[in-house]
Amino acid sequence: IDLYLELHSLWQPEAAHQLVKEVERFSLSWVEDPIRADNMGQLARLREKATMPIACGENLGSGANGYPAMIEQQAVDVMIMDLGWCGGITDALPIISASDEAGMTSAFHDCTGPVSLAVATQVSLASPNTSVQEVARSFWHGWYPQMANGYPDLVGGVLLANDVPGHGCELTREFLSSARSTVRSSLLK
Numbered sequence: 001i002d003l004y005l006e007l008h009s010l011w012q013p014e015a016a017h018q019l020v021k022e023v024e025r026f027s028l029s030w031v032e033d034p035i036r037a038d039n040m041g042q043l044a045r046l047r048e049k050a051t052m053p054i055a056c057g058e059n060l061g062s063g064a065n066g067y068p069a070m071i072e073q074q075a076v077d078v079m080i081m082d083l084g085w086c087g088g089i090t091d092a093l094p095i096i097s098a099s100d101e102a103g104m105t106s107a108f109h110d111c112t113g114p115v116s117l118a119v120a121t122q123v124s125l126a127s128p129n130t131s132v133q134e135v136a137r138s139f140w141h142g143w144y145p146q147m148a149n150g151y152p153d154l155v156g157g158v159l160l161a162n163d164v165p166g167h168g169c170e171l172t173r174e175f176l177s178s179a180r181s182t183v184r185s186s187l188l189k
Contacts, residue, residue, distance in 0.1 A: 002029040009033040009059070013042040020050050030055040030078055038066060043075040053077035058109035061085055067095045071102045078131060082109035084116045089123060100129040107132040114144040114151035118169035121152045121161050133159055147175045 016034040030053040047054045055078035060066035079099045108120035124133040150168040153160045162168040
């Protein structure tokens with residue numbers, strides 16, 4: 001199996017360097033978020049020294065706030081995005097293209113809901129340099145089915161998109177009518 005190490009950006013640069021060196025013997029697929037994504041210089045130095053891929057970026061926010069610098073400084077091997085946090089598909093597409101041109105791969109984060117997972121899966125499938133679509137299995141088995149139908153199916157570790165037009169995901173009537181849900185509608189004029 002492929003092993004990934006998630007460090008949640010909780011490490012100082014020196015400690016991250018030491019930890020990455022120690023785990024090299026496990027031939028990890030990547031080390032994710034070893035240090036904060038906004039510390040590009042240190043992230044780039046860590047990447048230069050590491051023998052396995054460094055992945056980072058899901059929490060950078062809107063595309064203009066960090067991805068161009070991450071790409072320009074070659075700070076990571078794998079650029080991770082969350083479509084709900086990076087500015088949506090419109091901002092993600094040029095970022096994906098720029099990362100591809102820079103020789104990086106991209107991957108998508110999943111922790112923001114079944115619709116986000118469905119959209120990110122479609123973008124992943126359409127992106128030539130996407131390596132992984134993350135799935136938060138505890139959410140997928142937990143609250144995702146309470147909220148929606150039609151999000152990608154997880155079978156044997158493989159995420160399968162459905163063949164419905166668009167992203168295929170629909171919020172359930174029960175979720176939309178729940179007293180715990182707030183529904184806002186906008187009309188285009």
